[in-house]
Amino acid sequence: MSSPAVPPTCVYRRSGIHDAALRRGYEACRRATRATGEIEYAVSLLLPPPLRIATWALYGAVRAVDDLADAVGPDGAADPGRAGRLEAWIAAFDADLRAGRGSDPVRQALIHTMLTWNLPPGFLHTLFEELRQDVHGRRFATWQEWRRYNSLINTPLVLRAGSLLLRAAGVSAEPEAIAAHVPDVAVLWQTAVEAIYLTDALVDLSDDLGRGHVPLPQEALDEAGVCRADLLARRATPEFEGLARRLAEQARTWLDRMALPPVLHPAVGVALGAYTGLYRLRLKAAADAPAALLHRRPALPRGARLRLLLPARAKAALSWGLFPFPVQPCPPEPAPAETPDGPEEARLQAARRRPVVPPPPHPSGARPPRLPAEAMPRHVAIVMDGNGRWATARGLPRTDGHRRGVEALVDVVHGALEIGLEHLTLYAFSTENWKRPADELQTLMYEIPQVVHRLVTEKVDVRVRWAGTPSRLPADVVEKLLDAERETRDHTGLTLTMCVNYGGRAEITAAAAKLAQEAVAGRVDPGSLSEHAFARCLHVPELPDVDLLVRTGGDQRTSNFLPWQATYAELLFLDIPWPAVDRRTLWDAMEQYARRTRRYGSVARIPAQASPLSGRGAPTT
Ligand code: IPE
Ligand code: IPE
Ligand code: MG
Numbered sequence: 357m358s359s360p361a362v363p364p365t366c367v368y369r370r371s372g373i374h375d376a377a378l379r380r381g382y383e384a385c386r387r388a389t390r391a392t393g394e395i396e397y398a399v400s401l402l403l404p405p406p407l408r409i410a411t412w413a414l415y416g417a418v419r420a421v422d423d424l425a426d427a428v429g430p431d432g433a434a435d436p437g438r439a440g441r442l443e444a445w446i447a448a449f450d451a452d453l454r455a456g457r458g459s460d461p462v463r464q465a466l467i468h469t470m471l472t473w474n475l476p477p478g479f480l481h482t483l484f485e486e487l488r489q490d491v492h493g494r495r496f497a498t499w500q501e502w503r504r505y506n507s508l509i510n511t512p513l514v515l516r517a518g519s520l521l522l523r524a525a526g527v528s529a530e531p532e533a534i535a536a537h538v539p540d541v542a543v544l545w546q547t548a549v550e551a552i553y554l555t556d557a558l559v560d561l562s563d564d565l566g567r568g569h570v571p572l573p574q575e576a577l578d579e580a581g582v583c584r585a586d587l588l589a590r591r592a593t594p595e596f597e598g599l600a601r602r603l604a605e606q607a608r609t610w611l612d613r614m615a616l617p618p619v620l621h622p623a624v625g626v627a628l629g630a631y632t633g634l635y636r637l638r639l640k641a642a643a644d645a646p647a648a649l650l651h652r653r654p655a656l657p658r659g660a661r662l663r664l665l666l667p668a669r670a671k672a673a674l675s676w677g678l679f680p681f682p683v684q685p686c687p688p689e690p691a692p693a694e695t696p697d698g699p700e701e702a703r704l705q706a707a708r709r710r711p712v713v714p715p716p717p718h719p720s721g722a723r724p725p726r727l728p729a730e731a732m733p734r735h736v737a738i739v740m741d742g743n744g745r746w747a748t749a750r751g752l753p754r755t756d757g758h759r760r761g762v763e764a765l766v767d768v769v770h771g772a773l774e775i776g777l778e779h780l781t782l783y784a785f786s787t788e789n790w791k792r793p794a795d796e797l798q799t800l801m802y803e804i805p806q807v808v809h810r811l812v813t814e815k816v817d818v819r820v821r822w823a824g825t826p827s828r829l830p831a832d833v834v835e836k837l838l839d840a841e842r843e844t845r846d847h848t849g850l851t852l853t854m855c856v857n858y859g860g861r862a863e864i865t866a867a868a869a870k871l872a873q874e875a876v877a878g879r880v881d882p883g884s885l886s887e888h889a890f891a892r893c894l895h896v897p898e899l900p901d902v903d904l905l906v907r908t909g910g911d912q913r914t915s916n917f918l919p920w921q922a923t924y925a926e927l928l929f930l931d932i933p934w935p936a937v938d939r940r941t942l943w944d945a946m947e948q949y950a951r952r953t954r955r956y957g958s959v960a961r962i963p964a965q966a967s968p969l970s971g972r973g974a975p976t977t
Contacts, residue, residue, distance in 0.1 A: 370405040372838070373468075381458065381465030382409050385416025388462075392419050394656065395634040398665055402627040402672040403521075404681040410469045410520050417466035418483065418513055421445055425487040426567060439491045446484045453477060473520060474870075477877055479512035496573040503550065511549045518545075521628070524621040524681055544613055548632075551610035555635055558603060558642045561649045565590060576603070592647035600646035604639045611635060623675035630668040637661060680831070712817040712847065715770035724775035724943050731950035733903035735779035736772070736942070737925070739917055740765065742909025742933030744796075755799040760935035762807045771939020772850050773816055775946065779851045779900060781823070783917050787859030790828060801829075804856055805836035812840050817849025823895040824858035825866070853896055860919035867893035894920060901925070904949040908934045908941075926952050 364386060368379050389412045390397045400411040424442045449463055456471060458464025470477060486509050496502040557564075557571040564571045570587055577584060580599035587596065611632055620628075634656065641654035648654060717723075740761060747757030765782065772780045784804050790797070811818055822837040837856060870893045874880035880889070891897060902918055902925040910931045914922070928945055 367405040367408060371409050372406075373409065377461065378464055378468055381461035381463070381468070382412060384461050385409075385412040385420075385465050388412075388416035388419045395631065395638065398634060398661075399627050399631045402623065402630060402668060404524075404676055406472075407520055407524065407681065409465075410473060411517060413465040413469035414513065414516055417462050420462045421484070421487060425490045439488075442484075442487060442491060446488075449480070449484075473523070475516055475519070477879075479516060481877065482508050482512060494569065496571075498575045499573050502573045506550055506553045507546065510553050511546060514549045514552070515545070521621075521624045524624050547610045548614035551607045551614070552635060554603060554607040554610070555639050555642070558600060558607075558649055559638060559653050562590075562652050565650065572603070587650075590650040592650055596650070597646040600649055601643050604643035604646075608636065608639050611639075621675070621679060621681075623672045623679070626668050626672045626675060630664060633664045633668075634661065637664070711815065712849065713815045715773045715814075715816050717774075718767070718771070718939055720940075722940055722943075724771065724939075725947055727775070727946060727950050733777070733926075733946060733949050735781065735900050735902050735921075736777060736904045736906065736946065736949075737781040737783070737902045737918055737922060738768070738942075739783045739905075739907035739909075739915060740934040740937075741907055741911060741915075743935055745909065746933035746935040754796055757933075757935055758796070758799050758803055762803050764934055764937040765807055766810065767938040768942050769811060769818060769850070769852060770816070771942045772852075773818065774939065775943060777850055777942075777946075779853065781853040781855060781899065781902070781918065783855045783858065783915075785824075785856045785858070786916055787825070787857055787862050788916060801833055804854070805833050808840045808854060809836055811852070812843050817847050818844060819847040819849070819851045820844045821851060821853040821896050821899075822856060823853050823863070823899070824856045825862060825895075826857070829857050853899060855917070858895070858917075860916045863895050864920055866895075867891075891920065904928060904945065906930060906942075906945050908932050908937055924954070924956060926954065 364383060365379075368374075368382060373379055373382060386397075386409075389400065393415050396411065396415050400408045400415075403411065421442070424438060424445055426438075445463075448459055449466075452458045452463050452467055453470070456467070458467045469475070486505060494505070496505065561571065565588055568588065570577070570584060574584070576599065577587070580602070581595040582593065582599050586593055614632060637656050637660050638654070641656060642649060645654060743757030743761040744754040745757070746760065747754050750756075765784075768782075769780065785800055789800070792800075808820060812820065820837075820840040820843075822841055826834045833856070837854065867890060871880055871882075871885065871890065875882045899921055902922040905914065905918070905922050905925040906928045907914070908930045910929070910933075912929045914927075918925075926949055928948060930941070930945070932941060
């Protein structure tokens with residue numbers, strides 16, 4: 357856990373943000389958070405880097421849009437161009453979200469955070485809608501109206517931050533989903549947000565009055581005998597002072613009712629404790645000098661602030677040290693840079709710049725068969741099975757089978773490169789494999805990232821992709837898989853998709869959930885959903901259909917492997933256990949494939965092999 361003194365560059369590095377433009381976006385959000393959200397900024401520093409920058413992006417970006425809606429001109433009156441600028445920002449945000457990249461630094465950071473943490477965009481659209489109304493001036497007649505506004509603008513934003521904090525406890529459900537099942541919790545959270553909003557209404561009163569806006573319900577003013585005109589003229593009356601004290605007391609009571617989520621990482625408990633503690637200080641500062649609220653925002657008392665924050669920092673650092681942040685955020689695939697010739701050309705150009713080496717030949721000197729282009733499978737997927745039985749048959753521990761399996765994997769990848777295969781997908785660890793004994797899990801969790809790293813350092817022309825889910829995987833495994841994806845993304849030879857913690861049903865369920873969210877947000881029409889649109893929500897959307905699915909080890913089942921992508925795959929079950937496999941097994945399998953006939957439901961002969969396999973190169977063994 358970094359201390360607040362850690363420079364932002366280090367925080368970005370630890371969050372995996374290497375792109376200079378993206379860092380600039382996060383920096384702009386950080387500065388906006390520090391300038392306008394003293395408490396939020398102080399609390400963000402108690403969080404580990406990936407969560408910290410996400411907090412800045414959410415808070416900073418919302419402030420940036422809010423400022424557009426509230427803009428005043430040089431004369432202090434409402435800026436007439438603000439509605440147009442707000443609309444332009446919202447339209448650009450929608451376009452950027454579709455493209456997966458921001459066209460200005462703040463939007464870039466916001467979109468990066470939303471995609472990394474898979475935050476549903478619906479809350480922002482609701483918030484934008486309310487800000488559109490703000491442009492035309494807003495008055496709250498009743499507490500009910502004030503509450504409604506709060507529930508549309510502030511609650512969802514606070515809950516998004518809450519959703520990020522829940523991830524630290526391994527809970528990936530959105531807070532709304534939790535609240536839906538526990539209505540009492542929903543009410544208490546709403547009350548806590550109201551406490552914060554009411555506090556901010558008091559401390560920001562002077563700024564709001566400057567824009568001609570009274571952030572309190574008319575009903576509250578009437579009840580206290582406060583005249584709106586007096587308030588706008590910043591006239592301190594005993595009635596106003598009484599009202600301010602009562603509202604501060606009210607907010608404190610609401611804050612006291614705050615219910616913490618049921619499962620908490622200890623450091624998150626510390627951060628939330630610091631957050632409410634600082635808000636109590638803010639309330640006290642407001643209640644101590646109510647008349648001053650009409651002229652300036654009260655400062656947090658420095659001594660009390662430090663007395664609260666210093667132990668919180670120490671406790672948070674200790675807790676993150678003892679229980680490191682368990683979730684590895686999943687950054688979006690960076691959109692390729694535009695060049696005059698388009699993104700694909702940019703990727704190819706980059707690939708040309710990176711040196712790649714040819715794969716080493718097989719020790720036997722075997723060369724790949726030459727298959728006619730039309731008989732070549734584009735995508736071969738393999739269930740690498742039989743490691744354990746291979747080892748047991750030799751009186752070795754099963755873990756030795758996995759170690760030998762790694763050698764088979766590397767050789768098969770070299771063979772795939774030699775024969776010019778486009779896609780090779782390997783089933784390395786299934787979501788069901790967690791049922792295995794601890795020593796086997798430990799070996800697999802060590803060997804899998806190791807072999808991926810080995811392929812990267814070999815500098816062969818392999819682009820690594822990972823299909824699977826991060827949940828339950830050790831953070832360093834996730835990190836190494838993502839590093840490999842990043843480091844090899846410009847390679848154009850073989851695409852090697854490693855299925856690690858992969859389950860076909862889980863993949864389809866996750867895609868369905870994603871689409872359901874999109875539908876709720878109004879961005880997808882459920883009535884016209886295509887298979888193509890569905891496939892875009894799978895772990896690796898670009899993965900083509902499997903042409904040939906091979907399973908070694910003698911069993912004839914697919915064990916939850918690529919159910920969507922392999923619906924029309926040719927199946928080939930081999931008795932050979934995986935550790936005994938080498939590149940020649942792959943080549944043989946591809947030759948067998950080339951002799952098959954694929955019909956795809958039709959009667960016409962759609963040849964996997966159009967011509968007899970004559971005129972081949974050297975024999976395969
Ligand atoms: C495949 O080999 C490797 C993994 C499932 C990770 P097994 O370990 O399943 O080997 P057998 O099927 O028990 O022989
Ligand atoms: C499938 O093999 C998973 C991998 C090869 C990674 P399993 O050995 O786990 O499959 P079942 O349990 O025998 O079906
Ligand atoms: Mg097995």
